[in-house]
Amino acid sequence: MIGARLPLLIDIAIKHLAGRKRQSVVAVFGVAVGVGFFLAVSALMVGSQNDFITRLIDAAPHIVVTDEIRSPRPQPGTIAFPRGAVILRHFKTRTEARGIKDWPALVAAADAVPGTIASPSLSGGITLKLGGHEEALGVIGIDPEKETRVSTVESNLRAGHLRDLETTQGGLVVGEELAARLGVGMGDVVAATSASGATRSLRIVGLMKRGQTAIGDTSGYVLLREAQSLLERPFIINRIGIKLRDPYAADPVAKRLEARFGYKAQSWQERSSDILSVLVTRNVIMYTVVSAILLVASFGIYTAVSTSVSDKRRDIAILRSIGFSQGDLQLVFVIEGLIVALIGILLGWMLGFGLMSALGSLRFPIAGETQYLPLDHGARQYLIAATASLLAGIVAAWLPARKAARVDPVDILRGAA
């Protein structure tokens, strides 16, 4: 039914808009600017947020299992009488040697999930010595092949590779600042002393870039076996880093591992919950700004359509007398709003694309590296902008269009006669 008359109603709407060029152009411009700036702002916000979260996720493994426990182990008495009337408090927990027991089972459990890699490590403190100079070092023993896949250490190396730890007896990777303080470079040998006083030589096989690593300046990597013998804790590890295929599954997986093995398993979400809550605020701010922009755009459409209605009261009466229905006239003016919105959206897309290209070409030198603004070029933002503007346009046109439908032709005819 509506199909046959639609082209005619669209014709009338177009003629109305074309007859009032300035108002139509202003309204279209309002939508275009709204859509364009929405695209630019949201590309920045979404882009920087994605970039930020990627950094957050990649800064450390998605899940870190440590040899800490969040609540003391159940005591023998509690286990023997699970529904006992007595609550035990202030009991002395048995001191246990630190380290993750049965870690091979934990690693196997993690590895069993497809796409998941677990990297066990042991960390402890040693002292590096070169001549009279001493530096404290947190040494982390790793399996280079696994650690490369779990963390970003490898990509933050200025020189050398993690796998060189395997090929060089007593290999060590340290931060370039620490190396500079000790006055050593690639291939140089330093003396390492453990807490118990044992001493051995380590050879520098890799240097980490300054300011790029989460573990800081006073840590270094050695082979896991090396760390276990340096720290005199054979077969022991105290940390497992786990990387998942889907980072957002980290929370439930961490909870499962912790429930099963008792060791504290911290997901990246838990680790950075305070930062994530800041992102929520950021999103609220962004969508508030965006709604304001769209509101302004729909004001433009409302004004354009509503002045069109009051200018065209006579035409409305003519069309009604010819035999157009109230619904026809309401539709004519809704279509006017839609046309303004559609043209505005198309121009806004172009404007937004242009703004994004301009922003994307800006260069920022940060810490000696040229950086570009992280921009999200996803089609999703274009769709959101279009849908929101169309809806706003329909609502903004609907109200004056209802007024058009209610114009009584007889009132107009009486007034003119």
Next chain:
Amino acid sequence: MIALEARDMVRTLDGDPPATLVAGASFSVERGRFTTIIGPSGCGKSSLLYLLGLLDRPTSGALLVDGEDVTPLGGDARARLRLQHFGFVFQFHFLLPEFTALENVLLPIRRLGALDATHASERARTLLAAVGLSGKEGKTPDRLSGGERQRVAIARALANDPQIILGDEPTGNLDSKNAANVVETFKSLAHEENRAVVCVTHDPKIAEAADVRIAMLDGRIASIETGAVAM
């Protein structure tokens, strides 16, 4: 054959004091006749015509179109009837300013949607030619003279071949030559094509040429005369 029948139609306007525009009109309008409504200014002629043309609803009473009571019909049904069966010509031509003569005539044809684009345009051209406007199809109303505009309005009123044609002082703004043309057109629509033609007029010459004269006074039907007055 009776095309329109008014049964004690009353139209009042709320207000202080309430105004009575039409106070109980009962009469019928026949096909094949040129009917005029006459009376002093303000007596309710236009108001009556809006009621006859389904543009307005009577406060009480009823209107029958071809024997069927249209009073209870809703807005869409009345719009449909206007589109198919009624043609209006007003004193002020009432064309859409952004549309050419041809497009104005096409409005009712396209809205009805019975003809495809080619036939619709053909019909509109024929109608414009019939009122002597061949070659002016592409002109917008601001490029046409008053008489030409009125003829476009007549062509538009006839677009969907309506059986009932209503005019409200259609010659009020025309010189005597143009006015005579319009009257001739209306008469032939009634006599040769057997349509019902009702025309509100102040012009005694037109009234005298009519088959039926409905005289109004203060919203009432004062008299109904039949038969052309010999000139």
